[in-house]
Amino acid sequence: MDEKVPRSNIIETEIPMGTVHPAALEPYRVRFFVEDEIVQEAEITIGVNHRGIERIMEGLPVEKANALTEKICGICSNSHIWNSCRTAEMGLGIEIPERAKYIRVLMGELERLHSHFLYLAHGCEVLSHETFSMRIFYMREIVMELLAMVGGNRVQYGCSVLGGVRPRCDLDEAKLLRIKNDMDALEEGLTGFVERFLADSILMSRITGIGVLPQKQAIELAVTGPTLRATGVARDLRTTMFEYDDFDFNVITQPDGDVKSNLIMRALESFESIKLIRQAIANIPEGKVINRDWEMFDTDITESYIEVPRGTLYHSYALESGRVRHCIIRTPSMANIGAMQYACIGDQITDAQLCIVQCDPCFTCTDRAIEIVRR
Amino acid sequence: MGIKSFSRARAIHVMLVYTGGCNGCDIEIVNSILSPRFDAEQYKVFLTWNPREADVLVVTGPVTHLNRKPLEAIYEAIPNPKLVVAAGSCALMGGVYKNCYGDIPSEEIEGPVENIIPVAAKVPGCAVRPQDVLAGVVSLLPTLLDAD
Amino acid sequence: MFESTIINSVIAVVLTVLVCFIISTLLPGIERKYIHARIQQRIGPPVTSPGIMAPIKFMFKENVEVSSPVPGLYKALPIICFLVVLCVLIALTPEAYKIPALSSLVAIVGFLKVEEICYVLMGALSKSVMSVRMPFPDNVKGGAHLNATKSFVEDISSKRSLRMITYGSFPLYLALFAPVTAARSIFLSDIVSYQQIHGPFLFTISGAIAAIVFFIGYMIILNEYPFSIIKAKSDVIEGPYMEYAAKYRAVVVVTRGFFMFVLGAIFSVLFIGIPPTIFSWGILVNILVALIFVFMMGIFSAFSPVFTNRQLLPTILGTTLLGILAIVVGLL
Numbered sequence: 091m092d093e094k095v096p097r098s099n100i101i102e103t104e105i106p107m108g109t110v111h112p113a114a115l116e117p118y119r120v121r122f123f124v125e126d127e128i129v130q131e132a133e134i135t136i137g138v139n140h141r142g143i144e145r146i147m148e149g150l151p152v153e154k155a156n157a158l159t160e161k162i163c164g165i166c167s168n169s170h171i172w173n174s175c176r177t178a179e180m181g182l183g184i185e186i187p188e189r190a191k192y193i194r195v196l197m198g199e200l201e202r203l204h205s206h207f208l209y210l211a212h213g214c215e216v217l218s219h220e221t222f223s224m225r226i227f228y229m230r231e232i233v234m235e236l237l238a239m240v241g242g243n244r245v246q247y248g249c250s251v252l253g254g255v256r257p258r259c260d261l262d263e264a265k266l267l268r269i270k271n272d273m274d275a276l277e278e279g280l281t282g283f284v285e286r287f288l289a290d291s292i293l294m295s296r297i298t299g300i301g302v303l304p305q306k307q308a309i310e311l312a313v314t315g316p317t318l319r320a321t322g323v324a325r326d327l328r329t330t331m332f333e334y335d336d337f338d339f340n341v342i343t344q345p346d347g348d349v350k351s352n353l354i355m356r357a358l359e360s361f362e363s364i365k366l367i368r369q370a371i372a373n374i375p376e377g378k379v380i381n382r383d384w385e386m387f388d389t390d391i392t393e394s395y396i397e398v399p400r401g402t403l404y405h406s407y408a409l410e411s412g413r414v415r416h417c418i419i420r421t422p423s424m425a426n427i428g429a430m431q432y433a434c435i436g437d438q439i440t441d442a443q444l445c446i447v448q449c450d451p452c453f454t455c456t457d458r459a460i461e462i463v464r465r
Numbered sequence: 466m467g468i469k470s471f472s473r474a475r476a477i478h479v480m481l482v483y484t485g486g487c488n489g490c491d492i493e494i495v496n497s498i499l500s501p502r503f504d505a506e507q508y509k510v511f512l513t514w515n516p517r518e519a520d521v522l523v524v525t526g527p528v529t530h531l532n533r534k535p536l537e538a539i540y541e542a543i544p545n546p547k548l549v550v551a552a553g554s555c556a557l558m559g560g561v562y563k564n565c566y567g568d569i570p571s572e573e574i575e576g577p578v579e580n581i582i583p584v585a586a587k588v589p590g591c592a593v594r595p596q597d598v599l600a601g602v603v604s605l606l607p608t609l610l611d612a613d
Numbered sequence: 614m615f616e617s618t619i620i621n622s623v624i625a626v627v628l629t630v631l632v633c634f635i636i637s638t639l640l641p642g643i644e645r646k647y648i649h650a651r652i653q654q655r656i657g658p659p660v661t662s663p664g665i666m667a668p669i670k671f672m673f674k675e676n677v678e679v680s681s682p683v684p685g686l687y688k689a690l691p692i693i694c695f696l697v698v699l700c701v702l703i704a705l706t707p708e709a710y711k712i713p714a715l716s717s718l719v720a721i722v723g724f725l726k727v728e729e730i731c732y733v734l735m736g737a738l739s740k741s742v743m744s745v746r747m748p749f750p751d752n753v754k755g756g757a758h759l760n761a762t763k764s765f766v767e768d769i770s771s772k773r774s775l776r777m778i779t780y781g782s783f784p785l786y787l788a789l790f791a792p793v794t795a796a797r798s799i800f801l802s803d804i805v806s807y808q809q810i811h812g813p814f815l816f817t818i819s820g821a822i823a824a825i826v827f828f829i830g831y832m833i834i835l836n837e838y839p840f841s842i843i844k845a846k847s848d849v850i851e852g853p854y855m856e857y858a859a860k861y862r863a864v865v866v867v868t869r870g871f872f873m874f875v876l877g878a879i880f881s882v883l884f885i886g887i888p889p890t891i892f893s894w895g896i897l898v899n900i901l902v903a904l905i906f907v908f909m910m911g912i913f914s915a916f917s918p919v920f921t922n923r924q925l926l927p928t929i930l931g932t933t934l935l936g937i938l939a940i941v942v943g944l945l
Contacts, residue, residue: 139485164489227500472669501655534748
């Protein structure tokens with residue numbers, strides 16, 4: 091007879107998913123510990139797509155490093171380059187022209203729209219609701235076309251540069267008019283979709299009360315961004331950013347912290363983004379889009395926080411003879427991993443991937459940190 | 466054209482494997498299949514997530530260390546004839562992550578995809594456009610049709 | 614004289630099955646192209662692609678060694694499924710009414726049960742690369758629950774199909790037995806002849822309720838989208854069919870379309886009283902019923918997410934009660 095190995099705890103079985111799985115848009119490994127199809131514990135392993143961007147950035151000229159930050163993430167690429175430029179601008183004391191500030195906000199909000207639309211579409215896809223997923227992807231195409239029009243590429247548009255925005259991204263009357271018209275179309279489409287979505291009782295019963303993240307737990311886990319706001323905490327970094335001083339918008343919150351709250355949260359935030367874009371178009375000032383009148387000098391470590399579609403993004407580096415030193419980037423998904431692991435507990439295994447998706451994961455953003463092993 | 470080539474031209478099953486790119490290509494490819502705007506199914510290209518069903522494997526990203534073995538395992542699981550499309554500059558040459566310190570190759574990635582599995586078509590772009598992905602998959606047709 | 618009758622009957626059955634089979638291969642394409650793609654505002658695949666061209670393509674693929682503890686049984690299961698569906702169709706043809714053991718409702722229920730048990734075995738025997746076999750360093754220092762037993766995603770699917778046998782397919786069987794209350798016989802020949810005298814069972818109160826129950830049961834047994842818990846894309850990917858490649862996958866794909874048609878034929882026999890046979894225009898009714906069912910199923914599945922137990926249990930409970938109501942109304 092074989093020797094019996096005592097189990098330290100009673101876990102019926104483990105179901106690993108990943109690194110390739112239909113519900114995940116990116117490679118990561120997740121192990122679900124289930125009992126009778128109810129998830130008791132989840133363990134997410136990241137580091138699968140670690141490419142060492144910070145290490146590559148180390149010692150590069152700051153302009154090159156800024157362009158490289160775009161490659162951290164294909165969804166919120168503009169946010170990364172924006173924040174990276176902002177860090178250098180804060181360190182070097184560069185004044186940004188008003189028009190450039192407006193264009194940056196406009197691009198940021200367009201990106202928020204495309205990120206939130208992707209979130210909604212992916213959520214519907216994980217719910218296996220192909221029709222709704224396709225409808226959102228169809229609307230998202232409007233935003234992608236606008237981004238391609240302004241930046242010249244559908245995904246990585248490289249809008250911000252040190253001192254402002256690229257002259258190519260300057261907006262003339264025709265482009266502004268097109269953005270304005272498309273925003274009208276988008277608002278109409280999104281309103282129709284949200285009404286249809288909320289009226290669907292099957293879908294509502296499927297997502298209400300699933301993947302609940304209580305407010306107390308969310309604050310303990312230091313969750314950021316829309317995932318935090320969906321639990322009822324009105325914390326949005328945009329209210330403190332100087333770029334948004336001239337803009338008027340509401341911070342949306344939702345009460346429950348479940349999948350329904352999260353989905354509605356994104357939809358309502360998209361309306362706020364449309365509002366912000368309209369304000370930017372209406373009030374955009376005349377003038378230059380780039381300030382080339384600055385000098386490079388060595389700086390201490392400068393830190394910059396901005397609100398990106400998924401939460402709070404942090405960039406910091408020092409400049410040494412025009413090169414980047416001690417670069418640290420902290421992306422919102424890093425904070426939200428705890429929320430993902432917590433949200434699946436107590437739900438069906440079918441809903442488990444949905445609970446991870448509701449926290450808007452972006453593991454490609456997150457996998458950068460390098461570990462120094464001393465030998 | 467025999468019945469074999471005829472049927473192959475009318476049902477191509479595509480499987481996607483992301484190996485640690487920046488998500489840009491991944492989402493553009495999903496977009497090309499799920500968005501009604503591009504609608505891969507009208508070109509008889511179907512999305513599948515089961516390697517046993519797939520004909521064409523679309524790989525994005527520079528293959529990171531932890532992604533190498535899963536990629537190989539999935540490639541092994543696909544029944545012949547099978548073809549690989551490397552989509553995006555990371556997949557076809559390592560992108561910004563390869564040779565990042567001048568001439569010294571990066572230690573973080575194993576890619577490009579060619580180093581690990583044989584690649585039949587390369588779709589350039591950073592990020593790839595959905596139109597290009599569809600064109601890449603459809604461009605494999607002659608090779609796929611003649612395979613036995 | 615006797616031999617010639619048998620030969621004639623066999624020829625009739627073979628021709629009927631052949632015609633039904635050819636039409637059934639079009640059904641998945643019709644669902645995909647004319648329902649799903651139309652609702653989703655896109656062009657969609659050609660009608661022949663999902664049902665006809667895909668199986669032919671799989672036939673020409675090179676066979677692979679399946680990863681399964683019992684490869685022989687695992688490979689045999691789709692063929693068993695196909696034969697079961699074929700037997701159901703043969704039992705429905707009027708020529709088979711001469712063999713009472715085959716052409717009774719009990720036999721049909723038995724065949725359908727075999728089909729369901731096949732799903733359990735398929736799920737239990739499939740060991741796909743997509744979950745545990747994915748090479749990934751899970752058991753490392755600091756990992757949670759290193760001693761836990763690991764399950765493949767197909768194992769969940771297998772457990773779920775067992776659950777579907779116990780209660781999931783209940784509505785379908787209730788609906789099958791509703792016409793018995795009117796015809797007072799479980800033999801198909803009696804049910805058909807009763808309806809040819811008294812008009813279709815569908816147009817009675819009991820029949821109308823039972824038809825709704827039948828439709829829900831039809832979607833459950835076909836594992837179509839709201840009820841597809843055994844092959845939900847969000848967790849078990851393709852469930853029992855994960856490891857089938859090449860010829861076996863071709864059989865799986867063909868069986869699905871054929872099963873759609875045969876269930877439609879069961880409905881037209883039990884509720885309208887028109888058996889599928891090549892020698893009468895009644896076969897057009899069979900085809901029409903199969904098409905209507907596919908259309909309705911396509912519309913339902915395009916507008917609903919996959920169910921979990923929370924939605925599945927009330928739905929099945931409600932449908933079961935409705936089925937009981939149909940039988941009670943029929944008995945009164």
